[in-house]
Amino acid sequence: MIIAKVIGNIWATRKDEKLNGFKFLVVKQCNTQTDNQFVAADMIGAGIGDTVLITKGSSARNSLENTNIPIDAVIVGIIDSLEVDEGLLK
Amino acid sequence: MIIAKVIGNIWATRKDEKLNGFKFLVVKQCNTQTDNQFVAADMIGAGIGDTVLITKGSSARNSLENTNIPIDAVIVGIIDSLEVDEGLLK
Amino acid sequence: MIIAKVIGNIWATRKDEKLNGFKFLVVKQCNTQTDNQFVAADMIGAGIGDTVLITKGSSARNSLENTNIPIDAVIVGIIDSLEVDEGLLK
């Protein structure tokens, strides 16, 4: 899974009907040199500024009641705390 | 999902029969340093210059009536507006 | 899907039996800064120098009669023409 920051909202009126009712948030992956921004469906009630846990690919759809939805990234958790041993980053 | 700009059209007469009837557009991912251009099937009626929402991988096929098609990227929405907190981009 | 150029051929006598009978071509992704070369199964009769459309991942196997083959990239079309609005590339 990916650690990301919720950085914004997105609206799309003309979209696949199966996406109706879902809330989509713009997120930016943390701890990576390449600027990786993408969109994830929010199932947890996350908001802008939250650090979140995101599942991607086919596994993401297991967080949805109906897995036949064209969604490939889902916010599955809001991260309370993160503890990293800086010594191991070199 | 990925935010991308529709930048062009593509034509391929000699192709897998299962792809007949689909419209394919050339898209370029937004908000990323690496130049990421690829092709997506358009199910929404997007056009050149539109900013679109794209689902990739096996999840993309859930936007198709028949999921047994060799398509791995589908335009699932045309983005009306996008609001990003610039402060969170650093 | 990915736009790529067919750049070469590959031969492997010792391989998974399920791959017997397939033709494999070396391809190089177009329009990308990173040098992305990989191998795709050719179902269309493409040749060296052709610009082709490639489907990757589990979706690729939908182009095969038997989807239980260990293939993750398939050439699904030979591109006749490609029209990109250069203005949108910035």
Added chain:
Amino acid sequence: MIIAKVIGNIWATRKDEKLNGFKFLVVKQCNTQTDNQFVAADMIGAGIGDTVLITKGSSARNSLENTNIPIDAVIVGIIDSLEVDEGLLK
């Protein structure tokens, strides 16, 4: 599969119920120029500082008793030793 170093822990109280009971660790891919940190579910009892083997994507869920969980990366082994022919790295 990916070779990675376990570098930290992560806690998320508000998360998808299906993730309850799983232990999540922050890992950093070894032997790669890009700084690739992500989160994996630990099924083996790994700890900070361990070098581990990680399976990603839909295959990862085959390490779980219930494969309908929104998890896309799983620690499937703790690496005892790794022997690489430096001459082949050029």
Added chain:
Amino acid sequence: MIIAKVIGNIWATRKDEKLNGFKFLVVKQCNTQTDNQFVAADMIGAGIGDTVLITKGSSARNSLENTNIPIDAVIVGIIDSLEVDEGLLK
């Protein structure tokens, strides 16, 4: 599929039982600027120094007798020869 060089061996005593009996090799992708090393299950009898063909993702599991194994990369062939038109690399 990916062309890679077998560069080493890896041992993991504490691992998912489903991985027992499999041989894992460390491989390095050829023809790419980014240093992409990862681990693949060997089903063909490859050895250090061999240039091999690797299938990744869910498709890789089609090379296994039992597809419910947490493996996401499999060596499916040993490459005899590779012919690339250097003129097409620019």
